Amino acid sequence: MQGNEQASQIVFVGGGHTHSLVLHAMRQRPFANAAVTVINPGRTAPYSGMLPGFVAGHYPREALNIDIAQLCDEVGARFIDGRAVAMAGDARTVLLEDGTALPYDLASFDVGITSAMPGIPGFADHAVPAKPLGIFAGRWDAYRNAAGEKSVIVIGGGIAGAELAMAMAHALRQRNRNAEIRLIDRSSILADNSETARKSVRAELDHNGIEIIENAPVREVQPDGVVIEGGSRIAANFIVGAAGATPHPWIAQTGLDLHDGYIKVNKALQASADGVYAVGDCAHLVDNPRPKAGVYAVREAPVLFNNLHSALTGSPPQDYVPQSDYLKLVSLGGKRAFGEKFGFGFSGALVWRLKDHIDRKFMNQF
Ligand SMILES: Cc1cc2nc3c(=O)[nH]c(=O)nc-3n(C[C@H](O)[C@H](O)[C@H](O)COP(=O)(O)OP(=O)(O)OC[C@H]3O[C@@H](n4cnc5c(N)ncnc54)[C@H](O)[C@@H]3O)c2cc1C
Numbered sequence: 001m002q003g004n005e006q007a008s009q010i011v012f013v014g015g016g017h018t019h020s021l022v023l024h025a026m027r028q029r030p031f032a033n034a035a036v037t038v039i040n041p042g043r044t045a046p047y048s049g050m051l052p053g054f055v056a057g058h059y060p061r062e063a064l065n066i067d068i069a070q071l072c073d074e075v076g077a078r079f080i081d082g083r084a085v086a087m088a089g090d091a092r093t094v095l096l097e098d099g100t101a102l103p104y105d106l107a108s109f110d111v112g113i114t115s116a117m118p119g120i121p122g123f124a125d126h127a128v129p130a131k132p133l134g135i136f137a138g139r140w141d142a143y144r145n146a147a148g149e150k151s152v153i154v155i156g157g158g159i160a161g162a163e164l165a166m167a168m169a170h171a172l173r174q175r176n177r178n179a180e181i182r183l184i185d186r187s188s189i190l191a192d193n194s195e196t197a198r199k200s201v202r203a204e205l206d207h208n209g210i211e212i213i214e215n216a217p218v219r220e221v222q223p224d225g226v227v228i229e230g231g232s233r234i235a236a237n238f239i240v241g242a243a244g245a246t247p248h249p250w251i252a253q254t255g256l257d258l259h260d261g262y263i264k265v266n267k268a269l270q271a272s273a274d275g276v277y278a279v280g281d282c283a284h285l286v287d288n289p290r291p292k293a294g295v296y297a298v299r300e301a302p303v304l305f306n307n308l309h310s311a312l313t314g315s316p317p318q319d320y321v322p323q324s325d326y327l328k329l330v331s332l333g334g335k336r337a338f339g340e341k342f343g344f345g346f347s348g349a350l351v352w353r354l355k356d357h358i359d360r361k362f363m364n365q366f
Helices: 017-026 048-056 068-075 133-145 159-174 195-207 249-254 294-313 349-364
Strands: 008-013 034-040 044-046 065-067 078-081 084-088 093-096 101-103 106-109 150-155 179-184 211-213 218-222 225-228 233-235 238-241 262-265 276-278 283-285 328-331 337-341 344-348
Touching: 008 017, 008 101, 017 034, 017 068, 017 106, 017 294, 034 068, 044 048, 044 068, 044 133, 048 133, 048 159, 048 328, 048 349, 065 068, 068 078, 084 249, 106 294, 133 159, 133 238, 150 159, 150 225, 159 179, 159 195, 159 328, 195 328, 195 337, 195 344, 249 262, 262 276, 276 294, 328 349, 337 349, 344 349
Parallel strands: 008 034, 008 106, 034 078, 106 276, 150 179, 150 238, 179 211, 262 283
Antiparallel strands: 044 065, 084 093, 093 101, 218 225, 225 233, 328 337, 337 344
């Protein structure tokens, strides 16, 4: 929209990594004749790269917070501390939990995923999902600072579960707490990772004193432990769900075309409704499906930024072409990390310093 016409309404749903970077980019190049609104539950959004370091005790809580509300202030955007629950594409409105209907000309979803496990009885009451990261970070902070015996179960032996288990083991060791930490998987741990990663990370789990329990689907979560298929019980007083990724159930209320609950987007990151985009973990890249990882959310930012500008000016959008591989960096509890790219693995203190450098550089932008 140009000239003296009414300002276009751009609504950013979620303060995920892509939207944070788009807000950052607006410092240099604001959207002309557009009013921007950002909705996020809470003023800050945590940066995933530094979460394991926070859990391990290497970083304070503030270090992983991206201050979305402050970014909004700086670029003249309106910040709403709230939650989207639906969208009405025909009326071009995003609906919030408190009943507000926000009109949009352009809307973008960057709301991440959840690792809640609604299918497991007792999970919602007695366990904490690793995602959303902010809620998990708060619960872990309270647990590690509280007195008493420490026994932790991480459900889900993917790379995030393994990384969290090692970080927790390190944090409790540093506090001289005698802790039992168990990593439980329905099949084999690290099944989706390369042989190189599996070998190295397994050795590190062992080094951190973490008990690995495989082929053990969790049937129920109780206040003081979990019940495994077959009936055996494992005690714990902090239970974390890190088993994979599920889209937020409310995404189904957007009316957008979905793939397994994720918002389908084309190469230009456009969803099925006119003027609507989706990025980060909540999006499904129809032409180039990729695993859920922050690195894609980050790389989508310049493309979304450009395509919103293009939509306002009527110029053609740009395609997002995701990279085929990326440097995976996994922290190993203490200040050591494992890195892998193109099938080559390497680990040690130097790799942690590299990860620390990359993560701090990312956060310093804000
Ligand atoms: C332990 C752990 C470690 C990880 N480490 C790495 C790593 O080292 N490298 C890597 O590439 N990836 C890593 N990941 C994956 C990474 O976390 C995600 O890929 C990344 O956070 C995706 O970013 P995003 O932009 O999709 O959204 P997110 O960062 O998930 O942010 C989504 C935002 O939307 C908000 N939101 C949620 N619901 C609503 C709603 N209804 N209305 C409005 N706002 C809402 C949330 O509060 C949040 O602020 C890790 C994941 C975990 C669990």
